[in-house]
Amino acid sequence: MTVAPDAPILFFDSGVGGLSILAPARAALPTARIVYAADSAGFPYGTKSEAEIAARVPALLGRLVERYRPRLAVIACNTASTIALQHVRAALDIPVVGTVPAIKPAALLSKSRVFGVLGTDATVRQPYVDRLAAEHGADCIVLRHGSAALVQLAEAKLRGEPLDPQVARDALHGLIDQPGGDRMDMVVLACTHFPLVEQELAAAAPHPMGFVHGGEGIARRIQYLTQGQPWPDAPAPGIAVFTRVDEKQEALRPALASYGLDRIDAL
Incomplete structure (x- = not known):
């Protein structure tokens, strides 16, 4: 499969926790385009049932992949990974990296x-x-x-x-x-x-x-799965995507910018 240099890496979490996974990945691949998606409308996942998460996560990732066409997706959430990783891999035709307890x-x-x-x-x-x-x-x-x-x-x-x-x-x-x-x-x-x-x-x-x-290990896994693929010559502003945008997400703008995410989209 041919991958365009500007095809992004998609990170997905219920909230901002996945930024702890994004940071080492960005250090390893500094020019990679980044889309960071947070299911703010479904947050928090930790108190939801397995059935809810197993249904919700693959559906959302399907929409995100359709919109942003990433080269790879990272479920940067332990809860979603331990429950929905296999469902997501079955639903998507790109590599999917999960986050498991270290x-x-x-x-x-x-x-x-x-x-x-x-x-x-x-x-x-x-x-x-x-x-x-x-x-x-x-x-x-x-x-x-x-x-x-x-x-x-x-x-x-x-x-x-x-x-x-x-x-x-x-x-x-x-x-x-x-x-x-x-x-x-x-x-x-x-x-x-x-x-x-x-x-x-x-x-x-x-x-x-x-x-x-597990952040460092996931960065190494992303590098392994994308070896030989082309990357942009220089870093570009990343995108943060939320399933609900309200004052809580707006308050995150300075923190998101510190992780290279300068734009907020709504899904």
Whole structure:
């Protein structure tokens, strides 16, 4: 298949969390055209049913691919990836990269053999997480906790709003207060929103702990899948697309611009 140099890479999330995936990809491929799509009308995904997400995500990505003709799509959302990735791949005729919890690197890095998986409620209950934990952390205590409030904290941070430090403390203590949690030394940020508030989580930790997520690995995967393809000679402004545009999305303009997204479209 011939790919035009200006064919964009499409990133998709329920909100702004996927920016944590976009950043390392943009560093790896600095002239790539970027379309970043957020399902603001369906946000948040973490409290939705599996059936809702499995139906909604492929339909939206189909519309986005039809409009923007990307060379590749990235589901920059753990919840959507763990539930809808296979449905999306079946529906689209371009490569689709999913985002999965970074359980393997956490297991490799944990000295205490206790690590946490901090995500949305929908992600942490998925059988996919069970399989990753069994495969890579069989000798570890793997704690899980879902926090919808932490997703909202990340969105608020990018809108420039004041943040309540108790939200990060509560999210971490959802792991620490479980049996063995006092020995936890690594936390998997299993929601793409959470790397955006890693600083707040580190400040809330009662003892030093490491945080891991999948952004760098996804950047390498994008590079692999697009090797040999032509790229533009120079960077161009990216596009942010929202399924609903209101004052909350307008408040994101400065943060979006810092990620190279200078235009807002409505889907």
